[in-house]
Amino acid sequence: MHPSVKASVPVIRRLPKYYRYLCALKDSGVTSISSRELAAQMGTTASQVRQDFNCIGDVNGRQGIGYSVDNLLTILEGLLFGDGQRLSTILIGCGRLGKAVSSFIANNNNGFTLIAAFDVEPALIGQSISGIPIRHIDDLESFCAQHNPHVAVLCVPRSGAQQISGRLVELGIKGFWNFSHYDLSVPYPDAVVENVHLGDSLMSLGYRLRNQD
Structure with a gap:
């Protein structure tokens, strides 16, 4: 720049x-x-x-x-994309949205690489998502201490987004791609947040269609 x-x-x-x-x-x-x-x-x-x-x-x-x-x-x-070294990324929340987002990260040359996925649902633990085994959220601290990921993708309900974000910042996460339908604001100067609201684009489309001249 x-x-x-x-x-x-x-x-x-x-x-x-x-x-x-x-x-x-x-x-x-x-x-x-x-x-x-x-x-x-x-x-x-x-x-x-x-x-x-x-x-x-x-x-x-x-x-x-x-x-x-x-x-x-x-x-x-x-x-x-920087020097070509991909940013190590973890996924929190492995439901339908998490699966779609994980597939996007895994199959696109976007400068990120998914290294772990976490959930609280017992039926999902041990399954794979985009080739990555799903771990229980209780393993978050030990995994981050060992692998030092840069980015967390949040595909969790809005009620849990703020709580998990603070926990992740304490574990060294610097970037958040947030799909939780909650405008996440992380009170740490070094953290960067991208809030994604899929419904906003759809509502904008509806407005434009309904208000054409």
Whole structure:
């Protein structure tokens, strides 16, 4: 990232979308693209694209040619995936949602690797989820002490999300991908939380359909 500029959260949230579009462009044989063309695909403005790129590194657009797709992808891959070392991840909650999320992590090149899964349901303990054996939640402390995971994915009821998050922070977890239908706020400065509400997108879709001109 550019040494004099710290990207805001809105910019950070746009980076994966840039990455997806640029990967598709590269696969189509496109080698360069202008800010105007990229803005049209992103649903934003050319000015916004240029401002975003000023925040992320040495992005040099050439007059009349545009930005190098390969250069943009290299910069974005460095920001989104680091040095290529995947972040070790544990899953809390192995019901239907947990199974779907674990499959996504296991089958996508997203910079994370699932190393353990935990639940409280006796019938699930010892079964496998995405090739990972399900452990009882009582094993959480001993596992984290031995393996030092970075990230926890929460697929638990909202009533248990706040309680388990504090426990996980004490065990060294730095990142939370939270599907608990609860806006988790972890009161620790080094912890990062992404709250995911699947219903929000569906309600937004419903609103747009019902309020079309």
